Amino acid sequence: MSAGGVGTPKSLPSSGPKSLQDMPHPLAGPSSEDIAGGELTPSPDLQLPRSIADKDLSLPNGGTPAGTSSPASSSSLLNRLQLDDDLDGETRDLFVTVEDPKKHVCTMETYITYRVTTKTSRIEFDLPEYSIRRRYQDFDWLRNKLEESQPTHLIPPLPEKFVVKGVVDRFSEEFVETRRKALDKFLKRIADHPVLSFNEHFNVFLTAKDLNAYKKQGMALLSKVGESVKYVTGGYKLRSRPLEFAAMGEYLDTFALKLGTIDRIAQRIIKEEVEYLVELREYGPVYSTWGGLEMELEEPLEGVSACIGNCCTALEDLTDDMTEDFLPVLREYILYSESMKNVLKKRDQVQGEYEAKLEAIALKKEERPKVPAEVEKCQDRVECFNADLKADMERWQNNKRQDFRQLLMGMADKNIQYYEKQRIEARSSDSTNFPVEIITSY
């Protein structure tokens, strides 16, 4: 581990710009050294890389050590602030896309990989562009790593891991495309996040040619270094939950419920539409059969038959769209809510631990000189967590609003198109079969 060496600057976790005001300045407090805790004392050296952020530094490819997260903040935090301001001002400097799914057939297994393309001007990246291939496993690994290393933040959800075999064809075009969109969304959300986008694992994910090597190395390092932060999952009872988190918890409960209901309704509608389609497919041809019997009526009968046939096509498009575009996003948000609730629980536990320790001090008065440091460490943890989470929650709410706005407008659009397609076809076919004066008035 190159503590003072010329390595890629670790992307240290930082709180969102707003919540910093609530925190005591990291360099101001007397116990800042202690707060840092552990081996990862931020050193002024870290300033260096920024000023020599040139490409002539030879960097080991994918050899960056696993980053750990302590709630400590470093002096580079201030610099981070400025960068964040830029991001908020809508100048993005990191673009990620997931595209081009390909099937790989190996002796042991068959799987799909996706091309992940990155374009960036950030100094944390050696090159302005990257293009590598990843499979679902890799995304899953990334998400786990993010959860581990950024426990105070909300990590976006992945599309469902397990697919019931036989029910869904995991290699069908529709399934792969749906998954690709979800993976793309996943990476974009991370890329847009002021803290998560600077996470080391994310960087490696986007850039490393051999991710597996890194994964193994990371594991080894972890076992050496050990988790620097382990949140005690003890059953600490919470004295009082801050209002905003209590409200968020309740909100998420109801939100997930409502989404679940909408999911069921949407599925039901699709089911009814499919059954309607089945009947229509029998209905249209009967008019044609009748037309075969008639002379003068043949044309209008064929006209109606064609109309119905056209309705079938349009309906098929609608049900496909809803299945592929609408339902997955709903489910994604339900997963998102679940993971958010978990983060809220973790926060509660951190707070609980702090409160318990605080109580313990009150009882053991003679241990006062030593304990405060530990207690203050806990307090910091709580306050960092609260700050990070609050910022993320606000981001999430905003994104959620935009996402649903887009999703529901999309749903309305698809239905409009469904009717438009029919109307246009009906008008054109009817005008050949029916008196023009009647039809063109519509």
Add this chain to the structure above:
Amino acid sequence: MEQGAPEQQPGPLGESLGGLDPDPVAAGDVESVGIGSGPEVRLAGSGDFMTTEGNFWSKKIEISVSEAEKRTGRNAMNMQETYTAYLIETRSVEPSDGQSVLTDSLWRRYSEFELLRNYLLVFYPHIVVPPLPEKRAEFVWHKLSADNMDPDFVERRRIGLENFLLRVASHSVLSEDKIFYLFLTQENNWKETVNETGFQLKADSRLKALNATFRVKNPDKRFTELKHYGDELQSVISHLLRVRARVADRLYGVYKVHGNYGRVFSEWSAIEKEMGDGLQSAGHHMDVYAASIDDILEEEEHYADQLKEYLFYAEALRAVCRKHELMQYDLEMAAQDLASKKQQCEELATGTVRTFSLKGMTSKLFGQETPEQREARIKVLEEQISEGEEQLKCKNLEGREFVKAAWADIERFKEQKNHDLKEALISYAVMQISMCKKGIQVWTNAKECFSKM
């Protein structure tokens, strides 16, 4: 009997119908047709019931079945029953100013309509007699009731009965029938009057008709083709109506489930701040969407009723064809009978036996008959042959008249059918387009609400 030119009544759709060309010879002979040739055919509104010259309607009339009422009464078995009665109002229209004056008003129930139609079928077998609306609700989908007392069913039946009367009234031949006239004007004892015509006795037996279908050798090809068309038409419209009912059912389901969005959006909006209003108002549009299907399907039901009328018309068409087959078969049988009698006569006269005969065999067994006996037999046969020839001539004439008259009405019917169905199909297409427009409207409104989220 002088036949005044039948007044052309406008049909239900305002078209004028081609009338029949009554053959004066047949008109006079109708009553005197002998045995086995079926009931007297009223080729033109002649016959023993004419009281006035020409038709019964001195002025143009308007008929409406304006009301339906639930009634209870006692049936033939003296058991209590509930039935619906329909009010029939007849108005005559002043040619000068178009004002209509109520001339008759009476109540009839469905069974009386049936009686009228059965009567018409017997006395006008060459006419494609307009059908009645269905006796029991068929082709129903889940929302429609199969109950005859259901108000929607009664309402649709009321319209169907009115349509029936209008069709009869606008038919150049049928409109002149006295029983029809009395149906509209004589409330009491009309049933007895109909039964007095003895039409039930004159009706061809089913078995006879079926027999004829299989055994007739030279039916008019046009009728054979027409019957085939009638079969096919019945089959295809039945199929169509069955599938349409299922389609309606499914479409109903699709629309109604959307109503659930209304509720859940409303509940969801309660926990949202900025998104709340947009969701709530979008939910309202989802409710509107779900409710819109009721009117849409009600309109479609009328379209289905129009198709149903022609489904039943197909049966009337087939009835005319069957009548032709029966007459033709009768003719063939009579001709065959005549031919065999002639042959018998010849054999007796010449003494040669070419064909097997019981008489021949018995005479071989029991001895030849005397010349006197043979003479007597020849004489009887000659009389029978003479009668048979007369009958055959009549039957031939009847047959030709029937074909001519029937084909004329069939041509009229074809035009009517093409006109009516074309209109029905057009209105159906228009309904579909209108449904699309409504759909676009609702979803556009919803989209706008979503955009404000």
